[in-house]
Amino acid sequence: MKLQFIPIDYDYFDFEGRNYIKIIGRNEQEKRICVIDTCEVYLWAILKNKLKQKQIDSLIKKIEKIKLDIKGRTTKVEKVEIHDKNFLGKQVKALKIFATNYKDLHDIADKLDLKEIEKRRGYDLGFITHYILEKKILPLNWYEIEGELLNNSLEFGGIDMVLDVDFCIKLNKLKQIENSALNPKVLAYDIECDEFRIGEGEILMISLFGENFKKVLTWKKIKGKIPEYVEYVKDEAELIEKFIEYVRKISPDFLVGYFSDGFDLPYIKARAEKFKIKLSLGLDNSQPKFHQSGMGKGLVTGKINGIVHIDLLKFIQTAYSQYMQSETLSLNEVANEFLNERKKDFKFKHSSKIEEDEWEKYFEYNLHDSYLTYGLFQKFWPDLIEFTRVMQEPIFDVSRNGMSKNVEDFIIHNLERFNEIPEKRPTYDEIGQRRQREKYEGAFVLEPIPGLYEKIAIFDFTSSYGSVIVTYNLSKSTLLEKNEKDSYSIEIGGEIVSFSKKPGFFPEMLKDIIIRRKKFKSELKSSSTEDAVKRARSNAFKLLANAAYGYQGFFGARYYCREAAAATAAFAKKSIKDAIENINKEGYKTIYSDTDSIAFLLNKKTEEQTKEFLNKLNEKLPGIMELELEGFFKRGLWVTTRGGEIGAKKKYALVDEKGKLKIRGFETVRRDWCTLARQVQNKVIRLILEDGNESHALNFVKETIKKIKERKISKEELIIRTQLKKPISEYKAISPHVVAAKKMQELKIPIDVGTLIGYYIAESTTGKKRELIRDKVKLPDEKGEYDIVYYLEHQILPAVENIFQVFSINTKELVDGKKQTTLGEF
DNA sequence: ATATACACGGATCCCCTATTTCC
DNA sequence: GGAAATAGGGGATCCGTGTA
Numbered sequence: 059m060k061l062q063f064i065p066i067d068y069d070y071f072d073f074e075g076r077n078y079i080k081i082i083g084r085n086e087q088e089k090r091i092c093v094i095d096t097c098e099v100y101l102w103a104i105l106k107n108k109l110k111q112k113q114i115d116s117l118i119k120k121i122e123k124i125k126l127d128i129k130g131r132t133t134k135v136e137k138v139e140i141h142d143k144n145f146l147g148k149q150v151k152a153l154k155i156f157a158t159n160y161k162d163l164h165d166i167a168d169k170l171d172l173k174e175i176e177k178r179r180g181y182d183l184g185f186i187t188h189y190i191l192e193k194k195i196l197p198l199n200w201y202e203i204e205g206e207l208l209n210n211s212l213e214f215g216g217i218d219m220v221l222d223v224d225f226c227i228k229l230n231k232l233k234q235i236e237n238s239a240l241n242p243k244v245l246a247y248d249i250e251c252d253e254f255r256i257g258e259g260e261i262l263m264i265s266l267f268g269e270n271f272k273k274v275l276t277w278k279k280i281k282g283k284i285p286e287y288v289e290y291v292k293d294e295a296e297l298i299e300k301f302i303e304y305v306r307k308i309s310p311d312f313l314v315g316y317f318s319d320g321f322d323l324p325y326i327k328a329r330a331e332k333f334k335i336k337l338s339l340g341l342d343n344s345q346p347k348f349h350q351s352g353m354g355k356g357l358v359t360g361k362i363n364g365i366v367h368i369d370l371l372k373f374i375q376t377a378y379s380q381y382m383q384s385e386t387l388s389l390n391e392v393a394n395e396f397l398n399e400r401k402k403d404f405k406f407k408h409s410s411k412i413e414e415d416e417w418e419k420y421f422e423y424n425l426h427d428s429y430l431t432y433g434l435f436q437k438f439w440p441d442l443i444e445f446t447r448v449m450q451e452p453i454f455d456v457s458r459n460g461m462s463k464n465v466e467d468f469i470i471h472n473l474e475r476f477n478e479i480p481e482k483r484p485t486y487d488e489i490g491q492r493r494q495r496e497k498y499e500g501a502f503v504l505e506p507i508p509g510l511y512e513k514i515a516i517f518d519f520t521s522s523y524g525s526v527i528v529t530y531n532l533s534k535s536t537l538l539e540k541n542e543k544d545s546y547s548i549e550i551g552g553e554i555v556s557f558s559k560k561p562g563f564f565p566e567m568l569k570d571i572i573i574r575r576k577k578f579k580s581e582l583k584s585s586s587t588e589d590a591v592k593r594a595r596s597n598a599f600k601l602l603a604n605a606a607y608g609y610q611g612f613f614g615a616r617y618y619c620r621e622a623a624a625a626t627a628a629f630a631k632k633s634i635k636d637a638i639e640n641i642n643k644e645g646y647k648t649i650y651s652d653t654d655s656i657a658f659l660l661n662k663k664t665e666e667q668t669k670e671f672l673n674k675l676n677e678k679l680p681g682i683m684e685l686e687l688e689g690f691f692k693r694g695l696w697v698t699t700r701g702g703e704i705g706a707k708k709k710y711a712l713v714d715e716k717g718k719l720k721i722r723g724f725e726t727v728r729r730d731w732c733t734l735a736r737q738v739q740n741k742v743i744r745l746i747l748e749d750g751n752e753s754h755a756l757n758f759v760k761e762t763i764k765k766i767k768e769r770k771i772s773k774e775e776l777i778i779r780t781q782l783k784k785p786i787s788e789y790k791a792i793s794p795h796v797v798a799a800k801k802m803q804e805l806k807i808p809i810d811v812g813t814l815i816g817y818y819i820a821e822s823t824t825g826k827k828r829e830l831i832r833d834k835v836k837l838p839d840e841k842g843e844y845d846i847v848y849y850l851e852h853q854i855l856p857a858v859e860n861i862f863q864v865f866s867i868n869t870k871e872l873v874d875g876k877k878q879t880t881l882g883e884f
Numbered sequence: 885a886t887a888t889a890c891a892c893g894g895a896t897c898c899c900c901t902a903t904t905t906c907c
Numbered sequence: 908g909g910a911a912a913t914a915g916g917g918g919a920t921c922c923g924t925g926t927a
Contacts, residue, residue, distance in 0.1 A: 462887050489885070500889030501927065522927085523888090608887025615887085623888070653890085653927040700893060708891050708926045723892075723925060730894090730923060780923065791896045791921045828914070831895065852894080890926080897920070905912070 059227060062086040063093065063203045064240050065195055066311055067366050068186045068452045073214045075131045077160045079189045082223065082341065082364045084240060084311070089224035090341075092364075093203065094214060097192040099160045101181040102479045103153040103170050104145055114140065114151075117174045121155060124169050126162055133162035145177070145479045147535035147562050152479060160185040179479050183470065190450060191471065193232075197453055198446045200237035205229045221364070222309065222341045239443070239591075244268055245310035246432035247301075249322045250424050252409050254808035256321070257328025260294050262409055263421065264301050264326075267428035268308060274425050275300050278409070280417045288421050295333040298326060305339050305365070312366050313339075314435045316389045316427070319369040319458075323360040324348065340364055359458055366454050368442075370434050373457040376464075377441060377601060385729040386814060393430040396437050402426045440594035448598045461605035462612050468602060469567065469617065476563040481534075481616040492613035498550060498624035501653035502631040504638070506696040506705035508864055510746065511649060513660040514712065515668050516688035517641070517675075519633065521572050521600070522654030523607035526629045527622070528569040529681025533610065534619035536562035548632070550624045557625065564617060568606050572682060575599035630654065633683060637675065644671055650696060650710060655688060657710075665690055689714060693747045697860040706860070713747040725857045732818075734775040735853040738762050742858050752865040759858055760872060766849055776844050776853075777816045784811055794819070797832040805837075819848040 065083040072078070081093040103121075105114065118138045125134040139154040153175075157166050163181035170178050183191070195201060205227040208218040218226035245268040253259025263276035272287045275297050279290055291297045305313060315322045323346060330337040337345045341364030348358045360367050371387060384391035390401040404423040412420065446453040449464050450471040456464070470480055484492065519525060526532070530546040538545055538556040545556040578596035582589065609615050611623030630653070638648050638656055646668075647659040660668060668687075675685055691712040699706040709723035725731045726740040738759065745755040765771055780795035786803070789796050798817035802809050809815070817835045820842035831852075836842045855869060862869045 460886050465887075493885080497889070503890060503927085518927095605887055608889095610887085611889090612885095612887045614885060627889075655927075699891095706892070722927095725893090728892095728924060783923070789921085793895055793922065795923090856893080888927100892925080893923095895920105895922085897918105899918090900916090901914100902916100903912100903914070906910085907908105 059207045059225070060202065060204045061091070061225075061227075062235065062237060063091055063201050063232075064199065064237070065093070065197050065201075066240075066242075067364060067454060068190070068197070069363060070185050070189070071214075071217070072131075072159065072161075075133070075158055077185050077189075078214065079186065080217070081195065085225075086237065088241070088243075090222075090309070092218070092221055092223040092226040092341075093195075093205070093229050094208070094217065094226065095189075095193065095195070095229040097189050098156055099158070099163065099185075099188070100154050100156045101163045101167060102143070102179045103155055103175045104143075104177040104179065104479065105151045105153065106174055106176045109151070109174055113174060117172070118153065120172075121153065121170065124166060126165050126169075128162065128165060131159065131162075133158040133166070135166065142477075143479050144477045144563075145179070146481065147478075147558075147560070150176075150479075160188060179482055182483050183480065186452065187467075187470065191474070194234075195232060196234075196447065196450050197456075198240065198443050200235050201232045202235050203227065203229060203233075204231040217342075220342050222306070222343075223364070240311075242312055242439070243308070243310040244312045244314055244432060244435055245271075245305065245308050246314045246428040246435060247305075247318070247322065248315065248424060248427040248431060249325060250420065251325060254810075256324050257332065260409075261297060261325065261329055263424050264297060265421075265424040265428040266301075266304055266308075267425065267432045268310065271308065272425055272429070273304065274421045275304075276421065278417060280414060284418065285421065287425060294329065295335060298330050298333065298335050298337070301326065302335075302337065302339060309341075310365060312368050312435065313362065314368045314370060314431055316431045316434070317369060317371045318367070319359050319372065323367065324358060327360075361454060366452075368435065368453075368457050370431060370438065370457075373438065373442065373445075374434075376460050377438075377445065377597075389427060389430055393434060397430065397433045399430060399433070401430065440590040441597065444591065444594040444598045448595070448602070461601065462609050462615060465602060465605050465609040466616055468571075469564065472567050473563065476566070478563055483616055484614065484618065489613050492618060492620070495620055496551075498611075498620065498627065499631075500627050502634055502651070503653070503707045504648065504651035505707060506650040506710070508696050508698045508705045508860075510750070510864055511659055511694045511696075512692065512750070514649065514657055514691040514694045515646075515660055515665075516655055516657045516691070516712075517637070517672060517685045518655035518688050519630075519637075520684045520686050521575070521603045522630055522633075523626050524568055524572050524603035525682050525684065526626050526633065527606060527610075528565045528572060529683050530625065530629050531557050531559060531562055531565045532619075532622040532625050532629070533557070533562045533564035534617045534622060535564065536560070537619060537621050546625075546629075548625050548628045550621065550628055555621045555625055557622070564606075564610075568603065569682065571599045571603050571606075575603060633679075637685065640675060640678075649694065650707075652708060657694065657712075660690075691720075693750060695743065695747060695861070695864070698863060700856065700860065702860075702863070711743045711747060713744075717748065719744060719747065729814075730778065730780045731857065732776045732778050732849070732853050734762075734766075734771060734849070735857040737775075738854055739857040739861070742861055746861065752862060752867065756862065756867065759854070759862075759869065762854060763850060763872060766854065767846055769843065769846070771844070771849075773818060773838065773844065776818045776849060777838050778818065778853075779814045779816045782809060782811055782813050782815055792832060794832045794835045797835045798837060801835070801837055801840075818842075819845045819852075821845045 062085050063083050065081045067082040069080045078096045083091050085091050121138050122135055136156045141152055141154055143150055143152045167178040167181050208226040247266050249264045250262045251259045263274055266273045274288045277291050277293050277297055291300050339362045344363045346360045346362045348360050384395050394400050402423040446456045449456050449467040451467045536558045538558055541554050541556045547554050547556040575596055578592050582592055607626050610619050641658050642648055646661055650657045691714050694712045696710050697706055712720040726736045742755040746752055782799050786799055795815045798815045799809055816838050819834045820836040822829055859869050
């Protein structure tokens with residue numbers, strides 16, 4: 059049988075002691091296909107340097123005899139080959155040792171602790187990764203496959219009979235082909251419950267949303283007419299059964315939720331267990347499997363056999379959050395940013411307190427959440443596809459992995475063209491040692507001179523750290539033990555480290571990424587139509603390039619190299635300092651610089667001259683280092699630190715000719731300041747940048763102060779929001795948000811690590827002399843008057859004080875008004 | 885444990901000394 | 908008058924959140 063096939067989900071099983079892969083995908087008619095295949099299983103033994111042929115021969119004989127009886131099966135070494143390979147850039151002789159079962163490779167490796175063998179590698183990749191590497195059936199790429207149709211066959215224990223697919227095929231041949239993108243079948247879901255702790259309350263309803271399909275399942279019957287999408291069931295048990303039934307009937311490629319790894323799926327699982335319902339969502343009727351990801355923190359991934367369960371929150375977190383405006387990753391904010399739609403209004407109440415006529419709104423709300431989740435999936439589908447294709451790992455994993463894992467997957471799947479044997483994961487002890495290593499020196503930040511400036515340009519290095527890694531060949535495999543003459547050398551913490559000039563595989567891969575990304579980016583710029591796929595791939599490469607530096611400095615990395623990471627920062631530092639010097643030499647004046655960007659005054663030079671100068675600069679830069687023009691700006695503002703004497707770093711505001719603001723670091727971009735302070739500061743900055751002087755801004759602040767004093771400010775504007783970053787009991791310093799969290803706990807308001815805690819500072823009620831701010835914390839719903847002095851002196855003043863100081867205005871006097879001191883009145 | 889370092893700034897913690905309170 | 912409690916100052920530390 060011959061057909062076209064696109065792999066979506068990968069799984070494996072053992073049959074008669076051997077490993078088989080089971081790939082679920084679609085053909086061009088959108089039929090669901092299961093492909094069964096296998097591959098050779100092996101590990102590498104890297105030999106010591108000066109072994110004689112005789113020694114190698116007898117070693118091979120010895121290894122060929124290895125046979126293990128463990129875990130109820132027999133695994134043996136099936137054959138041994140000798141190969142010329144590279145390991146960390148060095149040529150080595152290595153034995154390719156084939157064995158029966160991948161899961162036993164570790165035990166085989168234990169038997170290979172021999173004096174002739176230098177290192178053992180390649181047995182910690184996982185069978186699925188190993189298989190993809192071996193057979194190159196890459197996820198979400200099209201293939202023409204040939205194979206044997208399994209039809210009620212007893213081969214593999216009758217696997218095709220229990221599997222709900224159109225065809226089950228044992229693979230013989232495959233060829234990669236071009237085909238249009240997959241049009242995936244997607245079903246989004248969302249549940250509503252009374253209790254937020256997993257499984258501790260009833261599930262009131264479950265919504266489902268797919269193409270031409272919307273449904274809210276509930277056991278709550280209300281009077282009157284109900285929307286057609288609501289379907290009643292008898293009770294909660296039937297609710298779960300109906301959910302299973304619909305998922306099975308629709309049988310989507312992707313079952314999508316938002317925070318569903320951490321909430322919806324485990325919740326349904328817990329309730330199903332309570333009612334002794336088998337949650338047979340898998341194509342093989344199996345229940346979702348939950349894997350602990352991370353240590354104890356309840357971080358779980360829910361895997362359903364054959365149907366890819368996607369938790370969009372996780373993907374958005376790693377792939378997008380750093381470029382987002384949203385201050386939280388709540389469905390509401392994220393949907394608003396990407397879909398321009400919000401959640402429906404519905405204030406959460408316990409179901410017993412919901413009025414009869416409110417239920418319909420609740421159903422609508424529940425359905426809308428699934429609708430938004432579905433919309434977000436469509437929005438991110440190009441990114442999910444491209445990430446999966448670039449990393450070459452199953453979408454289930456790629457959608458959940460952090461950036462370090464993505465970088466590593468990319469490396470592992472690109473080692474072959476360098477003939478490299480993969481490095482192993484660090485052991486627990488190694489990780490411990492790495493983590494104890496001292497921090498190295500990072501980026502250079504130039505202390506600005508506070509002031510309001512006119513006519514500014516900003517240059518920055520494109521993919522700065524990535525370009526440095528490529529240009530200076532910085533990696534674990536290129537690090538030299540001794541300083542050599544013809545090498546890239548730099549001082550790190552008083553010691554010189556050197557890197558070979560012979561290109562290493564890691565910098566070479568990175569070079570590829572950066573060059574391809576540049577190509578995509580320029581294509582995107584020149585083309586008139588929006589190409590979502592190109593944009594997504596460009597974005598995937600950008601993220602990879604940016605994460606490459608962090609990867610080498612990350613203690614959990616296979617290719618961890620602190621020296622390379624430190625050298626990257628050091629070379630980058632040198633580059634930016636050189637650039638600053640050149641810019642100043644040309645007659646410009648540098649105001650500020652951070653890591654890879656430089657802001658400078660044009661000093662009467664024109665924009666054209668500056669662009670020409672940029673080209674001139676670029677000609678002199680080494681390797682792939684490149685400066686680009688970030689933009690020209692009409693005005694820019696830099697302030698002092700709170701201490702008052704020195705210029706504050708990582709804090710500035712710019713306005714371009716079109717009036718567009720670019721604000722960095724100021725309180726107005728920080729979510730842990732109250733809205734009022736943020737808005738006031740924002741307006742002050744805007745007025746000053748627009749006007750070029752402080753007079754309007756000052757009046758505005760005066761008005762605000764008056765309003766605060768007259769209690770004309772609504773409480774909502776005064777709420778301070780701070781995230782709870784760890785369990786309450788672990789806090790050493792009991793700060794205001796911890797007090798607020800404790801109050802919420804007492805009121806049984808669900809809080810968890812990660813919850814944004816909102817509170818306001820109320821007037822003192824205790825009358826104690828020595829009162830801390832936390833003693834005046836009140837929850838937003840709690841009755842009380844806001845503390846005027848606190849909001850003036852701890853929110854508004856700190857937000858604007860340093861700005862007005864640029865114009866030598868002491869705002870503190872404004873606040874005090876008639877009074878001279880404020881502390882004295884206590 | 886789940887990419888890195890640099891940076892700001894609020895609030896508490898903690899130690900020290902001076903002052904007040906109490907017997 | 909002397910011991911204990913409290914106030915207040917100031918640096919260290921904790922903590923959250925940014926920039927790059």
